[in-house]
Amino acid sequence: MNDDSTDPLDEQLAKARRGERAALTLLVQTHQRSIYSLALRMLGTRDLAEDLTQEVFMQMNGNLSAIDSNRHLGFWLRQVTSNRAIDQLRRRARVQLTSLDEEPQLFSAEEASDPLLQRHLRALLADLSPPARAVLLLRYQEDLDPVEIARTLDMPLNTVKSHLKRSLESMREKTASVMRPMRCEGSSYE
Amino acid sequence: MRQCISLWLFALLAPALALAAPNPKLAIPSFSALAQKATESVTITLDPGLLGLAAKFLDSNDPQEAATQEVLKGLQGIYVRSYTFDKDSVYQQSDIDAVRSQLAAPGWNRLVETRSRKTHADVDIYIMVDHNQAVGLALIASEPRQFTIVNIVGAIDLDKLHKLEGQFGVPKLDIDASKGTQAPSK
């Protein structure tokens, strides 16, 4: 949607390709929050998320010449992060997303007042297969549309839509019992 | 009743040990058939080259990674096989016997043997000592739906391993040599 030529970070990308550290720093700082959050919610622990984030940005540094624009960079980073996280989850021992109490930063602090929602989300994420988890995060964290998600993950569009539909249904079931009383009584969950 | 043998007991045993040149590196089967049935598996093989490479990428400014660098010094290999299944009894004890039988060889000493009724987890820890230095560690943990084999080869500095307490959740292992403890029975 954005016109690439008007993205000020495109100029920073060009500078970074020429080896300017300040520009490279800015690019890292711009994208690291999103990539770290994606890694964290995919892999479930801060250590693994930090490792993956570092690997991805190191790889980015070696591939800048192949990246056309800041928007392309965002796409590339999300694609590499998602795919590597999925590969790791398939290869490694199960990451217990149910032990998320150790990771207070997994969800946005702005929703800290809604612990029930967080618990439902936690359970939902833990139940999802790695590809489904990636779809959910790209949709609701990264705000990508299904077509963009399909391109990022190299996944059929119908599969993306199916994952989203099932995730929403699951979420709806888990929150249904909570939301009705809230609407009727206008009170907190307790 | 068996009780846990403390880590420092090996120092008392070491002089009495036969000092022929046993091999601290275990021959671990591929477990390919079990791996196909497992819902999760961890296969880690780190030879001296990879350990050296890994050490260079650890951050000495991070306390956890600096402690890890210390532990890695002198190590020749770390081998981990861990398989988790979605129901009980997918694997048999006989599957692990090929590894256990190697630990009956001269040079290996069982340091810890625990049998927990509460968690249904059995953990055996063996150590190999050569010239008063720990040169090998083997750990076999079996639970109803998971088994894990860890083999660490090389000059294991137990003091430095001890300093990993608090990092990775490594527990304080009681090292009171005055207590001759054994593992609890089943």
Next chain:
Amino acid sequence: MSEDIESQMRAALRAVAPREEFTQKLVANVTSRPAAPRRPRRFAAGWRPLAWWFSASLAASVVLAVGVHQHLQQQRLQQSGLEARREVLEALRVTSQKLNLAYEAVKSQSTSLTDEQSGA
């Protein structure tokens, strides 16, 4: 209802910041490595003879190819190193988890033993 859930999910899944220490380390590591190889520059037209330009381009291509190869090798080494580091940390994590099982069993048994002895 669906929109409400979706908006709640968006709110809960807003990106979170990593630790400040990690960010500093990340930036330092990424910027300390050599940047991607530069593309050959275009020479100013009319300033250099064609023959010179041709041989200079050829030489630049060779240098670039060698540089890219070395860079790719270094990149592979970096990736291998990071992968090895991750495996070391994972191996120690698994080991400590199992040591903890043993420790808990021993601690539990010691507690029972102490209780029995004090009760006797």
